[in-house]
Amino acid sequence: MSSETPPSRFDLPGTPVFDGQTSRRGLRMNKLFMSLRTAQNRERFLADEAAYCQEFGLTPEQQQAVLDRDWQAMIDLGGSIFYVYKLAMMDGRSMQYLGGVFTGMGEDEFLAAMRAGGRRDG
Amino acid sequence: MSSETPPSRFDLPGTPVFDGQTSRRGLRMNKLFMSLRTAQNRERFLADEAAYCQEFGLTPEQQQAVLDRDWQAMIDLGGSIFYVYKLAMMDGRSMQYLGGVFTGMGEDEFLAAMRAGGRRDG
Amino acid sequence: MAEVIWGLATSHVPSIGAAMDRGKADDPAWKALFDGYAPARAWLAEHRPDVAIVVYNDHANGIDLDFVPTFGLGTAERYEVADEGFGRRPVPDVVGDPEFSFHLVESLVDEEFDLTVFQELHVDHGFTVPLSVWTPDPGDSWPCPVIPLLVNVIQYPQPTAARCFALGKALGRAIRSYPKDITVGVLGTGGMSHQLAGARAGFINPDFDALWMEKIETDPDALAGMSREELIRQAGSEGIELIMWLIMRGAMNEQVTRIHSDYFVPASNTAAGIALFDNRLPQRA
Amino acid sequence: MAEVIWGLATSHVPSIGAAMDRGKADDPAWKALFDGYAPARAWLAEHRPDVAIVVYNDHANGIDLDFVPTFGLGTAERYEVADEGFGRRPVPDVVGDPEFSFHLVESLVDEEFDLTVFQELHVDHGFTVPLSVWTPDPGDSWPCPVIPLLVNVIQYPQPTAARCFALGKALGRAIRSYPKDITVGVLGTGGMSHQLAGARAGFINPDFDALWMEKIETDPDALAGMSREELIRQAGSEGIELIMWLIMRGAMNEQVTRIHSDYFVPASNTAAGIALFDNRLPQRA
Ligand SMILES: [Fe+3]
Numbered sequence: 001m002s003s004e005t006p007p008s009r010f011d012l013p014g015t016p017v018f019d020g021q022t023s024r025r026g027l028r029m030n031k032l033f034m035s036l037r038t039a040q041n042r043e044r045f046l047a048d049e050a051a052y053c054q055e056f057g058l059t060p061e062q063q064q065a066v067l068d069r070d071w072q073a074m075i076d077l078g079g080s081i082f083y084v085y086k087l088a089m090m091d092g093r094s095m096q097y098l099g100g101v102f103t104g105m106g107e108d109e110f111l112a113a114m115r116a117g118g119r120r121d122g
Numbered sequence: 123m124s125s126e127t128p129p130s131r132f133d134l135p136g137t138p139v140f141d142g143q144t145s146r147r148g149l150r151m152n153k154l155f156m157s158l159r160t161a162q163n164r165e166r167f168l169a170d171e172a173a174y175c176q177e178f179g180l181t182p183e184q185q186q187a188v189l190d191r192d193w194q195a196m197i198d199l200g201g202s203i204f205y206v207y208k209l210a211m212m213d214g215r216s217m218q219y220l221g222g223v224f225t226g227m228g229e230d231e232f233l234a235a236m237r238a239g240g241r242r243d244g
Numbered sequence: 245m246a247e248v249i250w251g252l253a254t255s256h257v258p259s260i261g262a263a264m265d266r267g268k269a270d271d272p273a274w275k276a277l278f279d280g281y282a283p284a285r286a287w288l289a290e291h292r293p294d295v296a297i298v299v300y301n302d303h304a305n306g307i308d309l310d311f312v313p314t315f316g317l318g319t320a321e322r323y324e325v326a327d328e329g330f331g332r333r334p335v336p337d338v339v340g341d342p343e344f345s346f347h348l349v350e351s352l353v354d355e356e357f358d359l360t361v362f363q364e365l366h367v368d369h370g371f372t373v374p375l376s377v378w379t380p381d382p383g384d385s386w387p388c389p390v391i392p393l394l395v396n397v398i399q400y401p402q403p404t405a406a407r408c409f410a411l412g413k414a415l416g417r418a419i420r421s422y423p424k425d426i427t428v429g430v431l432g433t434g435g436m437s438h439q440l441a442g443a444r445a446g447f448i449n450p451d452f453d454a455l456w457m458e459k460i461e462t463d464p465d466a467l468a469g470m471s472r473e474e475l476i477r478q479a480g481s482e483g484i485e486l487i488m489w490l491i492m493r494g495a496m497n498e499q500v501t502r503i504h505s506d507y508f509v510p511a512s513n514t515a516a517g518i519a520l521f522d523n524r525l526p527q528r529a
Numbered sequence: 530m531a532e533v534i535w536g537l538a539t540s541h542v543p544s545i546g547a548a549m550d551r552g553k554a555d556d557p558a559w560k561a562l563f564d565g566y567a568p569a570r571a572w573l574a575e576h577r578p579d580v581a582i583v584v585y586n587d588h589a590n591g592i593d594l595d596f597v598p599t600f601g602l603g604t605a606e607r608y609e610v611a612d613e614g615f616g617r618r619p620v621p622d623v624v625g626d627p628e629f630s631f632h633l634v635e636s637l638v639d640e641e642f643d644l645t646v647f648q649e650l651h652v653d654h655g656f657t658v659p660l661s662v663w664t665p666d667p668g669d670s671w672p673c674p675v676i677p678l679l680v681n682v683i684q685y686p687q688p689t690a691a692r693c694f695a696l697g698k699a700l701g702r703a704i705r706s707y708p709k710d711i712t713v714g715v716l717g718t719g720g721m722s723h724q725l726a727g728a729r730a731g732f733i734n735p736d737f738d739a740l741w742m743e744k745i746e747t748d749p750d751a752l753a754g755m756s757r758e759e760l761i762r763q764a765g766s767e768g769i770e771l772i773m774w775l776i777m778r779g780a781m782n783e784q785v786t787r788i789h790s791d792y793f794v795p796a797s798n799t800a801a802g803i804a805l806f807d808n809r810l811p812q813r814a
Pocket residue numbers: 256301303370434435485
């Protein structure tokens with residue numbers, strides 16, 4: 001489905017680090033996400049998502065990730081979670097939903113794990 | 123003609139220091155000057171200068187200084203010379219012209235003084 | 245001479261603000277968190293400072309990624325509450341204190357902190373949620389003027405924990421050198437352990453949070469020695485924002501008195517913590 | 530290991546660029562200035578580095594006063610030449626070197642310089658005029674990739690001269706710790722003495738400029754000890770931008786070899802200076 005997760009800066013499995021290189025890679029896409037703060041831009045986006053992506057200069061992979069709502073790919077392609085979340089909010093998705101996606105647990109199980117005190121390493 | 127020159131931060135007669143307080147005082151007016159970088163805004167400004175000043179939220183004193191091209195007053199009211207210069211450029215005025223105004227020498231004499239090696243203290 | 249009278253460390257999770265704004269503070273999922281705030285709020289209501297400084301980070305609302313300042317300080321008369329996408333929080337705009345801001349900027353730049361000075365800034369939940377934790381019902385205005393101190397915790401390289409602690413100490417000196425006799429509250433926000441993205445999303449580390457909660461009072465130097473990698477390992481990729489607590493702590497005396505603290509999981513995907521410290525010297529018996 | 534091979538200090542007066550762009554370099558008012566550049570240009574043409582760093586300030590073109598960073602560093606692939614109001618200069622856009630930029634940012638933030646990181650930046654005459662002083666006829670592209678290092682010299686409090694010199698030294702260490710074997714040129718821009726506004730407009734101080742020109746080579750520590758007030762008194766309210774030369778100088782070795790220098794009055798309302806230093810160790814005889 002999505003591109004390879006790039007190697008992280010630290011040896012911390014499953015922990016994306018949003019560094020300068022990542023930020024550069026994701027700049028156009030993150031700008032698109034930030035633009036969704038206004039109702040007018042959300043309408044324009046929803047009317048033609050591909051055109052809106054092209055307007056912001058996303059790469060084809062980024063555009064596909066956005067159109068597919070492939071949240072992991074958006075992170076891998078340089079999305080900052082705080083920016084990606086703007087798109088999720090527009091879709092009515094919560095941070096718990098995203099947690100369910102990133103962990104592969106699904107929203108309900110993720111939510112239950114959080115309520116039980118959160119997830120641990122190892 | 124213009125407001126009092128506010129006391130400077132240092133005991134350096136005739137030397138405005140553009141500090142934080144000055145910058146705050148002049149923020150709206152400096153924004154107006156910076157907006158004049160585009161031809162479209164220059165046209166809008168020239169079509170109705172007072173309305174343009176009000177749109178940017180200038181104080182009445184700042185607006186008067188702009189309308190009167192009272193360059194010293196613009197500096198006294200918080201203008202940064204680099205921003206004020208955008209208005210002067212629009213008017214076809216040079217930095218030497220402004221020097222002539224600030225010193226009271228007039229442009230020709232100011233220019234001659236510069237060509238002779240510049241002005242000295244005391 | 246201005247004086248820091250208290251320091252408040254608190255998470256700034258947006259859902260805490262949302263729970264308050266939607267009247268859900270008594271819901272089962274939230275009640276324990278808000279009950280845990282009550283003693284701090286009561287004490288703070290009795291100790292209103294003349295001005296407050298909120299150390300926080302923005303989350304794609306007030307600034308974007310075109311430029312990322314390591315440290316920013318606001319000098320405005322007023323900071324608008326940002327619309328984060330679906331209407332701004334129903335809380336008052338923030339009134340600033342430019343005169344005090346200028347003093348802080350000059351002192352800190354003289355001490356070789358390379359601030360970015362903000363004359364325009366919209367403040368987001370990272371800023372307003374801590375104000376709501378402090379003052380749940382502000383009415384028309386917050387209890388006092390507030391100055392934002394922005395920290396980059398989102399884009400690597402963040403300032404080191406040591407640099408944050410050093411900034412806090414310089415901030416304390418800057419406050420004490422202000423010629424006006426005013427009282428100051430300092431808020432350090434963010435944390436505690438959490439990670440939002442990646443296979444490790446949902447990570448919470450109560451042992452580390454407990455250690456942090458203790459050392460922030462008794463041994464902040466130990467925390468200031470931690471590397472970014474260690475912080476991300478222990479607190480999660482977003483938990484690194486705990487470095488902002490060190491700025492608050494640095495502005496306080498070596499010895500402070502803990503008034504109250506509490507810890508709660510989960511606020512959204514985050515461990516939430518609160519710690520309130522009195523900075524006034526203990527009265528001799 | 531990357532190596533600074535030369536440092537170039539030069540004024541960045543817009544009219545110098547305008548004179549070149551309008552083919553007036555041979556006019557009587559300008560000829561002596563451009564003749565004074567010739568030996569430096571000839572040497573530089575023989576010593577093209579792999580990448581250059583331009584220390585400069587913006588003049589109401591790339592950024593405004595909403596936020597004023599003390600120090601900013603660009604990490605972009607490309608920096609557009611700003612339109613300052615009447616069309617952009619007819620010079621190429623600037624190609625950057627993000628990989629090297631990231632290395633510099635990480636090194637400098639680790640060394641407790643609180644940079645603002647720019648991913649988008651339009652560069653104005655403060656940046657392009659020094660490139661033109663170096664390379665009068667760039668053709669389609671400048672001689673090498675260039676990285677902007679922005680300094681606040683416009684809004685008080687500017688960084689102190691000492692802080693600038695310290696940043697330069699840290700920049701030198703950051704360059705030397707880069708794993709790639711590349712050569713680097715560093716440009717420090719601005720100055721020399723001038724004042725644009727106030728009754729003292731047109732102020733020029735050739736004695737001070739001569740002192741600065743000598744000490745920047747032989748005793749930069751003496752210059753780094755100057756206060757802002759002293760700098761403004763001696764060099765004029767805009768001449769304070771000479772502090773940017775100290776960043777360039779700090780990145781070089783203690784001993785450098787002067788290749789060429791020149792001094793000219795007036796370029797517009799400014800005293801213009803150029804100084805070119807070879808940073809390679811003198812060859813043993
Ligand atoms: Fe946060």
